[in-house]
Amino acid sequence: MKPPESFVRRTVRPLAAYGPPRDPAAVPLHLNESPTDLPQDLKAALAERIVRSDWSKYPIGDGARLATELANAYGVDPAGALVGNGSNELLQLTLLACIDPGDAVVVAAPSFSLYALQAAALGARVIEVPLRASDGAFRFPVDELIRTAREAGAKLVLLGSPNNPTGTTLAAADAERLAQEAPGLTGIDEAYRDFCGQDFAPLLGRAPRLVLFRTFSKALAAASLRCGALLAAPSLCAELRKVQLPYNLSAVTCLVAGALIARPDLVRERAGLVAQERERVAKALRSAGCTVHASGANFLLFEQDRRPANELHKALFARGVLIRNVSSARDLSRALRVSVGAPAANDAFLAALRAEL
Numbered sequence: 001m002k003p004p005e006s007f008v009r010r011t012v013r014p015l016a017a018y019g020p021p022r023d024p025a026a027v028p029l030h031l032n033e034s035p036t037d038l039p040q041d042l043k044a045a046l047a048e049r050i051v052r053s054d055w056s057k058y059p060i061g062d063g064a065r066l067a068t069e070l071a072n073a074y075g076v077d078p079a080g081a082l083v084g085n086g087s088n089e090l091l092q093l094t095l096l097a098c099i100d101p102g103d104a105v106v107v108a109a110p111s112f113s114l115y116a117l118q119a120a121a122l123g124a125r126v127i128e129v130p131l132r133a134s135d136g137a138f139r140f141p142v143d144e145l146i147r148t149a150r151e152a153g154a155k156l157v158l159l160g161s162p163n164n165p166t167g168t169t170l171a172a173a174d175a176e177r178l179a180q181e182a183p184g185l186t187g188i189d190e191a192y193r194d195f196c197g198q199d200f201a202p203l204l205g206r207a208p209r210l211v212l213f214r215t216f217s218k219a220l221a222a223a224s225l226r227c228g229a230l231l232a233a234p235s236l237c238a239e240l241r242k243v244q245l246p247y248n249l250s251a252v253t254c255l256v257a258g259a260l261i262a263r264p265d266l267v268r269e270r271a272g273l274v275a276q277e278r279e280r281v282a283k284a285l286r287s288a289g290c291t292v293h294a295s296g297a298n299f300l301l302f303e304q305d306r307r308p309a310n311e312l313h314k315a316l317f318a319r320g321v322l323i324r325n326v327s328s329a330r331d332l333s334r335a336l337r338v339s340v341g342a343p344a345a346n347d348a349f350l351a352a353l354r355a356e357l
């Protein structure tokens with residue numbers, strides 16, 4: 001008798017599950033969440049609307065309405081917007097609809113591990129292009145990405161800007177060149193864009209093979225909501241809608257997300273605080289002898305050679321500070337990633353680091 005797991009796709013069996021550390025910590029700076037919650041009065045007003053709504057009915061038009069609200073806020077064609085339970089779901093939808101087994105998908109290394117994981121699960125041939133330049137800094141090697149994509153006939157180049165875990169940003173002109181010169185789709189995950197003022201949506205009109213992913217989980221301070229958006233050519237979105245599940249977003253998510261997108265002041269406030277704190281933490285890390293990489297996101301990647309990264313990560317955790325150990329990723333053997341939190345959390349991290357270095 002074959003065991004039940006033997007019926008799982010051959011491409012899925014060898015994969016390791018995606019799993020950020022879940023240990024509770026007094027100072028959690030490992031998931032790049034917003035340092036502050038949304039205002040209590042806004043939450044109370046939304047809760048009241050949720051209580052008054054009829055929970056017995058399917059949210060028939062809610063998702064399409066939210067997609068239109070988002071498209072209007074982002075200045076794109078509503079037919080070119082899809083909404084999902086987090087941007088990651090839309091990334092998976094794109095791969096599901098587009099990737100045949102054996103298709104080449106080009107990613108940067110290091111980058112968000114989910115890109116390669118989800119592509120590999122569908123049988124894609126994942127090709128990594130290193131981000132680390134010879135001077136030790138991280139940069140998107142645009143010419144090499146285009147050359148690699150052309151040589152492999154890649155169906156998709158999938159990048160994050162700012163890139164997780166390095167914080168590296170892609171210039172708009174390079175994003176446009178990539179989307180025009182790569183032979184397939186160019187997917188850019190803009191999860192952290194608010195922390196550096198990046199907006200690639202205006203490129204969509206000139207680069208029809210560009211696909212953008214956005215989220216409510218970071219600067220919008222709504223990671224628990226699980227809401228994200230995909231912006232792309234209307235003709236591509238029409239195909240993706242064919243495999244999207246009906247009523248995929250709950251009425252509650254649509255209601256809350258619609259209210260949040262109407263309040264750009266909430267993002268501005270949080271992004272401003274993070275940018276200020278990012279500079280302060282970076283400076284303090286440098287004074288403590290660390291190399292800190294340029295970041296356009298709400299996290300910093302830093303390297304030091306006084307202690308092995310694994311050991312330092314454990315020692316910080318013992319002091320109640322949880323950051324992300326990325327040292328097993330390509331080219332990151334001495335690196336750790338810390339989220340930029342509220343000032344008190346950042347101070348606690350810096351005090352623990354100084355005590356351990």
Ligand SMILES: Cc1ncc(COP(=O)(O)O)c(C=O)c1O
Pocket residue numbers: 031032085086087088089112160164189191214215216217223226227228
């Ligand atoms: C690169 C990247 N993309 C997207 C997300 C957020 O995904 P979601 O919108 O599904 O919460 C994260 C969260 O850590 C991330 O690091």
